[in-house]
Amino acid sequence: MRWRLVALALIVATPLLADSNLPPAYWANRQLPDSRQEAKAQALMAELRCLVCQGQSIADSDAELAGDMRDLVRRRIAAGEKPSAIRSWLVQRYGTWISYKPTAEPAAWPLWLAPIVLLLIGAWLIRRRIRLKTSS
Amino acid sequence: MNRALRFAPLAVLLLIIVALVWRLATPVDTTVHSKLEGKPVPVFALAAALPGKPTVSSADLATGHPRLVNVFASWCVPCISEVKVLQSLKESGVAIDGIDIRDRPVDLANFLGRNGDPYQRIGSDPQSGLQIALGSSGVPESFIVDGKGIIRYQHIGAITQSDVPMILSKLERAR
Amino acid sequence: MIAEAGLAALWLAAGLAAYQFLLMILALRSDLEVARPMRAIAVVQGLLTLISFAMLLLVFARTDMSVALVFENSHSAKPFIYKVAGAWGNHEGSMLMWVTILAVAGAFVALFSRRTSERTLVAGLGSQAVLALGFYAFLLIASNPFARLFPAPPDGQGLNPLLQDPGLAFHPPTLYLGYVGLSVAFSLAVGALLTGEVDSRLARAMRPWVLGAWVLLTLGITAGSYWAYYELGWGGYWFWDPVENASLMPWLAATALLHSINVLAARGALKAWTMMLAVIAFSMSMVGTFLVRSGILTSVHAFAIDPERGTFLLALLAIYVGAAFTLFALRGATLKEGAPFELVSRESGLVINNLILSVILGIVFLGTLYPLFVEAVSGEKLSVGAPYFNEVAGPLALVLAVLVGIGPLLSWRRQRRPVLKQLTVPALLGATALAITIILSPDIAILPRLGFTVAAFLAAAAILPLIGRNPLRTPLATWGMVVAHSGIAVALFGMGANAAFTSERLAVIKPGEQLTVGPWTVELNAVTPTAGKNYTAIEAELRATRGEGVVTLKPQTHYYSDPPTETNESAIQTFWNGQLYTVVGKSDPSGGWQVRLWWKPFVTLIFAGGALIAFGGALALLGRLWRLRRAREASAEWHRRGYA
Numbered sequence: 009m010r011w012r013l014v015a016l017a018l019i020v021a022t023p024l025l026a027d028s029n030l031p032p033a034y035w036a037n038r039q040l041p042d043s044r045q046e047a048k049a050q051a052l053m054a055e056l057r058c059l060v061c062q063g064q065s066i067a068d069s070d071a072e073l074a075g076d077m078r079d080l081v082r083r084r085i086a087a088g089e090k091p092s093a094i095r096s097w098l099v100q101r102y103g104t105w106i107s108y109k110p111t112a113e114p115a116a117w118p119l120w121l122a123p124i125v126l127l128l129i130g131a132w133l134i135r136r137r138i139r140l141k142t143s144s
Numbered sequence: 145m146n147r148a149l150r151f152a153p154l155a156v157l158l159l160i161i162v163a164l165v166w167r168l169a170t171p172v173d174t175t176v177h178s179k180l181e182g183k184p185v186p187v188f189a190l191a192a193a194l195p196g197k198p199t200v201s202s203a204d205l206a207t208g209h210p211r212l213v214n215v216f217a218s219w220c221v222p223c224i225s226e227v228k229v230l231q232s233l234k235e236s237g238v239a240i241d242g243i244d245i246r247d248r249p250v251d252l253a254n255f256l257g258r259n260g261d262p263y264q265r266i267g268s269d270p271q272s273g274l275q276i277a278l279g280s281s282g283v284p285e286s287f288i289v290d291g292k293g294i295i296r297y298q299h300i301g302a303i304t305q306s307d308v309p310m311i312l313s314k315l316e317r318a319r
Numbered sequence: 320m321i322a323e324a325g326l327a328a329l330w331l332a333a334g335l336a337a338y339q340f341l342l343m344i345l346a347l348r349s350d351l352e353v354a355r356p357m358r359a360i361a362v363v364q365g366l367l368t369l370i371s372f373a374m375l376l377l378v379f380a381r382t383d384m385s386v387a388l389v390f391e392n393s394h395s396a397k398p399f400i401y402k403v404a405g406a407w408g409n410h411e412g413s414m415l416m417w418v419t420i421l422a423v424a425g426a427f428v429a430l431f432s433r434r435t436s437e438r439t440l441v442a443g444l445g446s447q448a449v450l451a452l453g454f455y456a457f458l459l460i461a462s463n464p465f466a467r468l469f470p471a472p473p474d475g476q477g478l479n480p481l482l483q484d485p486g487l488a489f490h491p492p493t494l495y496l497g498y499v500g501l502s503v504a505f506s507l508a509v510g511a512l513l514t515g516e517v518d519s520r521l522a523r524a525m526r527p528w529v530l531g532a533w534v535l536l537t538l539g540i541t542a543g544s545y546w547a548y549y550e551l552g553w554g555g556y557w558f559w560d561p562v563e564n565a566s567l568m569p570w571l572a573a574t575a576l577l578h579s580i581n582v583l584a585a586r587g588a589l590k591a592w593t594m595m596l597a598v599i600a601f602s603m604s605m606v607g608t609f610l611v612r613s614g615i616l617t618s619v620h621a622f623a624i625d626p627e628r629g630t631f632l633l634a635l636l637a638i639y640v641g642a643a644f645t646l647f648a649l650r651g652a653t654l655k656e657g658a659p660f661e662l663v664s665r666e667s668g669l670v671i672n673n674l675i676l677s678v679i680l681g682i683v684f685l686g687t688l689y690p691l692f693v694e695a696v697s698g699e700k701l702s703v704g705a706p707y708f709n710e711v712a713g714p715l716a717l718v719l720a721v722l723v724g725i726g727p728l729l730s731w732r733r734q735r736r737p738v739l740k741q742l743t744v745p746a747l748l749g750a751t752a753l754a755i756t757i758i759l760s761p762d763i764a765i766l767p768r769l770g771f772t773v774a775a776f777l778a779a780a781a782i783l784p785l786i787g788r789n790p791l792r793t794p795l796a797t798w799g800m801v802v803a804h805s806g807i808a809v810a811l812f813g814m815g816a817n818a819a820f821t822s823e824r825l826a827v828i829k830p831g832e833q834l835t836v837g838p839w840t841v842e843l844n845a846v847t848p849t850a851g852k853n854y855t856a857i858e859a860e861l862r863a864t865r866g867e868g869v870v871t872l873k874p875q876t877h878y879y880s881d882p883p884t885e886t887n888e889s890a891i892q893t894f895w896n897g898q899l900y901t902v903v904g905k906s907d908p909s910g911g912w913q914v915r916l917w918w919k920p921f922v923t924l925i926f927a928g929g930a931l932i933a934f935g936g937a938l939a940l941l942g943r944l945w946r947l948r949r950a951r952e953a954s955a956e957w958h959r960r961g962y963a
Contacts, residue, residue, distance in 0.1 A: 028219045028246035033271040037904060037913045039825050050823075055706050059176050059281040062619045063560055065704065068553035070887075072246065073281065076272035101279035103179045108704025115693055115701060119686065123711050126681045130674040133149075137589075138667050139659040150651035153595065154644040161637050163688070166695045167615040168626050168633065174617060 027072060035082040036075030042086070049082045052091040055109045056081070056098065065108060178279025178287075178298045185293050186277045190267025193244040193252055200241045200267035206293030210318035212238050212311070213287040214263070215275055217245045218255035220283040226302035230262035233308065238315060242266040245275055245283055286311075290318035322386050322465040325374025329415075329465075332367035332422060333455035335360050336448040343445025347438070347513060354441040358429040361444050364451070365426025372419040375464055379406040385471035388412060388464050394478035404488035405477060410612060410628075411464035413491060417608070418454040420499040424528075425451065428503055433951075434524035435507070436516055443503075443510030450502055453635040461631050480853050480879060486546030494539035498569055498604035500532025504576060505601035508594045509643055512650045517590045522583035525597065527943055529580060533573045534936040540566055541929030548926075552887035552902045554821070554917045556925060559708040562620035564687045565607030568680055572600035575676040578669050585731055586666055590654040591647075592673060598643045603680075605636050615691070663734040668726035675719045679712050686711075713766050720773045720811060723804050724780030741783055749776030756819075763819035770815030777808035795942025803935025810928025816897075816921035827911040837918030838865040839899060846903070846912050854879045859903035859912060861890070874903045898922050 040046040053067035058074045066074040066081075084094050098106050110116035180186075189201035205211055214230060216223040230240055242263035244252055247270070269275055278287065280298070288297040288311070296318045303311060339360050346354035378386045380403050382395050392405045392412075406412045425447035432440055458464065507525050511517045543566070548556040557563065576596040582589045610616050613629030660666040686703045693699055724745060728738045752775035756768050781804035784797060822837035833842045844860040854877040861872045872890035879885070892899045897920035904913030 028217060029248060029251055030246045030270060031908055032905065032913075037825050037915070038827060039823070055704070057702050057704070063617050064558075064619070068551065068555055070552075073272055073275075076246075077276060079271055080273065080276060098276075099179075101179055101277065102176055102281070103700060105176065105700040105702050108702050109706035109710075110701060110703055115697065115699055119689055119703065119707060120711075122685050123678060123682055123715065126678045127674075130678055134670050134674060137656070137659055137670055138662055140662055150648040154641065154648055157637075157640055157644055160688070161633070161641075163692055163695050164609075164613075164615065164633055167691050168613065168629050171626070172615060172617060 032072065032075040033079030035079040037078075038082075040082055040086050045085050046082075048091055049078075049085045052081055052085070052094060053078055055095070055107060057106050057108055059102070059106070175300050176281040177300065178295075180279045180295050181298055183295060185287075185289055185295055186274075188274050188277060190243070190269060190274060193242070193247065193266040193268035194249055194256075197263075198265045200243065200265045202293065204241070204265065205289045206291065208291040209239065210288060210290045210296070210315050212240045212315065213243060213289055214240055215243045215245060215278070215280050215283055215285045215287070217247050217283050218251040219247070220245075222302040223255075223284045224259055226284050226304075227259040227262060229303050229305055229308065231260050232305075233303075233311065234262040236312065238312070239264055243269050243274055245269050245272055288314050288318055321374050321377050321381075322383070322467065325371045325378075326463070326465040328367045328371040328374065329455065329459060332364050332371065333452065333459060335364040335367065336422075336452045336455060339364065339448035340445055340452060343441055343448070346441050347445075351438055351441065357441050357444050361429035361448070362426045364448070365423040365429075368419045368422035368451075372415055375412060375415055376403055376406050378465075379403055379412075382475070383471075384473070384475060385467055385469070387466045387468040390468050390472055390475045392475070392477040394475040397478060398483065401483045401488060407491055407495075408482065408488065411458070411462045413495070414454065414458055414462050415464050416492065416495055417499055418451055418458060420495055421447065421451045421454065421502055424500060424503050425506075428506075428528070432524055434520055435511070436514070436520075438514045439507070439510050439516045439521065441510075442513040443507045446506035446509040446513075447502065450506065450639060453639065457628075457631055457635065461628050478853075484546075484550070486542065486550065490539060490543050490546060493535055493542060494566060497532050497534075497536030497539050497573075498566075498601075498607065500528060500535060501569060501573055501601040501604055503528040503532070504573075504597040505643070508597035509646060512594060512646045515650065515653055517583075517594060517654055519584045519587045522580045522593065526577075526580050526584060527940055527947075529573060529577050529597075529600075530936055530940040530943070533570070533577055534933050534940065536566075536570045536573060537929060537933040537936065540570060541926055541933065544929070545926045548922075549889060549891060552889050552915070554823075554900050554919060554922075556817075556922075557705075559686075559705045560618050560620060561616040561687050562607075562611050562618045564683050565603075565610050568683055568687075569600055569603040569607060571676055571680040571683065572596055572603050575673045575680070576600050578676075579673050582666050582669050586657070588657050588660070588666065589670065589673075590656060591651060592670075594647060594654070596673075596677075598640070598647065599680075602636075602640045602643070605632075605639065609633055609636055616687075661733040663729065663738070665726060665729040665731050668722065668729050672719065672722055672726060675715055675722070679715050679719075682711055682715075683708065709766070714769075717766075717769050717773050717811075720777050720807055723807060724777045724783075727784045727800060727804070728780075742780060745776045745779035745783070748779045749773065751775070760819065767815040767819035770811050770818070774808045774811040774815060777811065778805060781805040781808060795945065796939045797942075799935045799937070799939025799942055801935070802938055803932045806928045806931030806933075806935055808928075809924050809931055813921050813924030813926075813928055817919055817925060820920045821922075822918040824916040825914075827907045827909070827913050829909075829911045832911075834914065834916060836899075836916040837920075839863050839916075839918055840865070841899075841901070841914075841916055843912065843914060846906075849875070851877070856888075857903070857906075859901075859914065861901055861914075863892070863899055863901075870899070872899065872901045874901045876903055876905075893923060896920055 040049060050067065054065050056066045056077065058064045058066050058069040058071055060071050060073050061069050066077045081094060085091065095107055099111065104111055104113065110119050185202050185205050187202045190199050192199040205213065212233065234240055240262050244266055247268065284302050286299040286303055287295050290296050297314050299311070339357060342354045342357055378389055379393055382389060382393055382402060384390050388409060388411055392409045393402050397405065407416045425444060428447065429444055435443065504525050507521065511521045544556045548554065576593065579589050579593040579596055583593045609629070609632045611620065612632060615629065660670065686708055689703050690701055693701055725738065725742065728741055749772045753768065753772040756763065756771050781801055785793060785801055824834050824836040826834055828834060828843050830843050830845050833840055841861050841863040844862055846857055846859045849856045849858045856875045856877045858873050858875045863870045863872060870892050872892055874890040875888040877886045877888060887902050887904065889900055889902045897918060900917040900919055902915040904915065906912050
């Protein structure tokens with residue numbers, strides 16, 4: 009019903025009721041001066057899930073908490089911390105849910121193995137369809 | 145094509161239907177829980193939220209007695225009714241510390257003046273830094289921290305009157 | 320009265336669908352003659368459903384508040400065009416549209432399909448009727464669009480201005496025509512499995528339907544992607560959101576089906592795979608409908624309806640797909656495949672194409688549902704998003720794109736002419752592109768770099784089938800193939816450019832200050848308050864220049880009061896080599912304004928490529944239909960002259 013449209017409208021628009029009175033954090037909407045660091049920060053932000061959104065990364069969310077998380081990521085990258093360390097720190101607090109890139113844990117192995125397994129299954133299925141030895 | 149192969153799609157479909165039926169029966173829980181239950185409170189020291197009111201630091205949470213840490217804000221609507229419940233908890237002897245998210249002293253002062261002040265200490269968290277460090281994802285939330293500084297329980301959402309017995313019993317068990 | 324007429328028409332249509340099903344069973348068991356009225360009944364069923372849908376459009380056009388659906392989704396102050404579009408912008412209305420397309424597609428098959436045997440046609444029409452029956456039941460029992468509201472309220476609730484957008488209004492019909500168009504392939508496949516007539520005739524009968532549905536799906540997805548790009552304010556065009564994936568999966572299956580049908584039509588081979596793909600394609604459409612409406616996936620696109628309706632849809636899904644798969648399992652043994660294909664032949668090329676498309680489909684399916692599986696089994700919550708899909712599907716798509724360049728050059732049965740010689744120029748172009756990217760842009764990621772290489776290769780290779788042929792005598796279907804394959808190269812190039820060369824600038828600046836983004840220098844001139852019919856806004860005036868001439872862009876932020884929301888209206892300027900994308904955000908206590916700027920080189924090629932792919936498909940469809948008509952005219956002429 010209208011729920012879909014309201015939900016869709018919520019990514020296009022930000023509800024004003026849930027906002028604080030403070031402006032966004034300093035580094036929420038500014039880029040780091042070092043472009044390499046900014047690129048690393050951007051790449052990490054695209055992989056982190058927004059806690060209060062309906063399926064968005066913090067990189068393109070207008071929510072306040074997403075802005076605060078962007079600020080956190082940028083400050084830590086500027087301080088020299090590795091993206092993987094920041095990600096683990098967040099995973100320690102929120103669980104693997106917060107990482108859009110499945111981590112290396114056993115629960116995620118099927119995802120990474122899937123392409124190979126699927127290709128092998130497919131190849132096996134078509135093995136009799138293609139004559140590998142050329143006939144004269 | 146052999147038998148197993150021809151029935152394979154049906155088998156896969158069955159698995160998928162079972163999974164979908166399970167999902168329909170157990171609705172999605174969209175709340176994000178902190179993974180720090182059972183772990184020590186991260187080291188932190190916040191600035192004071194109000195002049196004259198003591199602030200919160202991680203050292204204050206490991207004093208030997210369990211404490212209730214309430215993550216709140218003046219702009220948070222459900223927090224208004226929660227404050228009354230926190231008052232009654234305070235009267236029952238619960239030590240409550242507040243972490244004020246993204247707030248200004250003047251707004252906080254107004255909020256406490258209008259609704260009451262159940263907090264022994266209030267720390268200011270203007271950029272949600274501590275909130276994120278605790279694994280909290282919104283306001284209001286509360287954490288029960290035991291005497292050794294271990295987080296024992298996370299309560300997501302406002303504490304209502306009906307939650308009080310449960311909170312009190314968890315605080316007892318955290319001694 | 321109008322609403323009741325619509326409801327009555329729907330009941331009648333449901334009755335006819337049930338009758339069609341009965342006729343099919345009787346005809347297949349005993350005498351085909353029993354099903355003589357089948358075609359006519361299918362046409363009437365289609366007409367009745369069309370009338371029902373027209374009645375819904377009418378009550379929305381007249382803003383009849385005594386109809387509950389109109390009350391919930393419309394308002395007297397809504398512009399007319401959005402009042403009408405509101406008819407399908409909700410669960411019940413869009414389900415009625417779904418079933419209308421289903422019934423009308425059946426009617427068209429009844430009217431125009433002459434290639435299959437009468438037996439298979441009867442079985443196919445019967446299957447289509449069964450599909451419709453389940454959805455009629457769903458509508459009539461659990462989602463009545465014509466429910467009344469007494470007393471009729473003075474005005475409606477549906478005036479959310481955010482939803483009055485041409486993209487949002489017209490994106491669903493295009494997509495639905497595509498999704499539900501695939502039902503014809505499903506029904507014909509089921510019909511052929513029932514009668515045992517899975518052959519090249521069937522493939523040629525199915526082909527125009529699959530092509531038509533596929534063209535519309537391609538257009539719908541491309542249009543949706545472009546809408547998200549300009550509306551969401553961050554310049555992204557694909558997010559691997561579960562509902563986006565739900566629209567991609569039928570498309571992947573339909574693309575594989577399209578190519579598999581060609582093998583079945585030309586060589587009478589790949590029977591099992593083609594039938595399975597035909598079933599899977601529409602199954603994916605149904606899975607998509609279920610996912611979006613059941614509330615089980617977290618997505619901004621999802622309808623949230625009560626679990627009861629979700630269960631009904633799941634039951635329909637289980638019955639239809641389960642029945643089709645069971646039929647396949649039971650009849651699969653009768654699908655005799657011929658001799659294996661030569662390794663270097665067009666058939667093999669298409670088999671490998673199918674394989675890769677199916678693997679990509681499998682990955683998207685798995686990635687979308689994996690969090691659900693894991694949570695069901697272990698309670699753990701994990702997320703699968705863009706990083707996974709890009710890293711896994713991306714390389715596979717690139718391999719596929721290379722094969723797309725080679726495949727059309729291969730001959731049926733066995734490659735005689737050396738094909739590698741023909742590919743020298745494309746291969747050199749690809750290598751040159753790779754070298755250029757290495758020299759000029761050593762820092763870009765590997766995937767965009769390979770994207771450029773493959774795009775260059777494919778752009779040249781796609782045209783090769785036309786070389787050495789008389790353009791006027793080349794079949795339209797071949798032109799269609801060339802255009803569609805070239806469209807892939809164009810889209811790939813756009814995606815690579817967007818991924819590798821987008822310049823982004825996020826800053827907080829005061830009026831009078833400047834920023835650089837890419838080759839552009841952008842100055843914030845002023846930020847002025849403004850207002851619209853139902854919103855207040857602030858408008859930033861930006862002046863941009865990259866040498867000669869100044870371009871003015873005016874992004875806005877709108878503030879609505881009912882409900883209180885704010886939106887960013889981006890200002891985009893298109894140039895021959897890219898787009899300047901600007902957004903203005905909040906003000907800063909220091910007096911500055913948040914500004915987001917992007918220079919996106921060649922980003923329009925992504926969407927132009929998608930449109931080209933659809934256009935190529937349309938050309939191919941036209942070509943096949945034209946050829947069919949000419950063949951029928953020639954055959955009629957022969958009959959007339961007495962040659963039987």
